[in-house]
Amino acid sequence: xxxxxxxxxxxxxxxxxxxxxxxxxxxxxxxxxxxxxxxxxxxxxxxxxxxxxxxxxxxxxxxxxxxxxxxxxxxxxxxxxxxxxxxxxxxxxxxxxxxxxxxxxxxxxxxx
Numbered sequence: 286x287x288x289x290x291x292x293x294x295x296x297x298x299x300x301x302x303x304x305x306x307x308x309x310x311x312x313x314x315x316x317x318x319x320x321x322x323x324x325x326x327x328x329x330x331x332x333x334x335x336x337x338x339x340x341x342x343x344x345x346x347x348x349x350x351x352x353x354x355x356x357x358x359x360x361x362x363x364x365x366x367x368x369x370x371x372x373x374x375x376x377x378x379x380x381x382x383x384x385x386x387x388x389x390x391x392x393x394x395x396x397x
Contacts, residue, residue: 320357320369323350327375331382339379344377 326346330339350373357366 304305317353317368318364319349320372323347323353323372323376324368325372326350327372327379330379331375334379334382340383343376343379343383346372347380350376 323346326342326349330342330346333342349370350369353369354366354373357369
């Protein structure tokens with residue numbers, strides 16, 4: 286007799302059980318959304334720096350990258366910190382470039 290139509294294939298039957306077991310144990314995988322958002326904000330802050338619009342993106346990029354790193358370290362996942370580290374490095378680089386540009390143009394336009 287063939288399988289009844291209500292019987293689910295093996296991967297679908299065990300997927301719900303595994304996620305429920307992870308919920309009970311409290312060991313969920315961390316979300317990559319904060320690390321990914323931090324990386325995107327870091328990239329946008331460096332790219333938009335050419336038009337002096339990088340300033341609103343670099344501070345949230347630092348915050349999202351740090352939150353993503355803390356979530357990754359808390360969960361013990363060692364294979365995702367690359368996105369968060371990239372976002373953090375690019376955002377900090379953007380802040381440093383903005384400070385240098387302000388200092389250089391300040392000296393250039395307002396000499397003593």
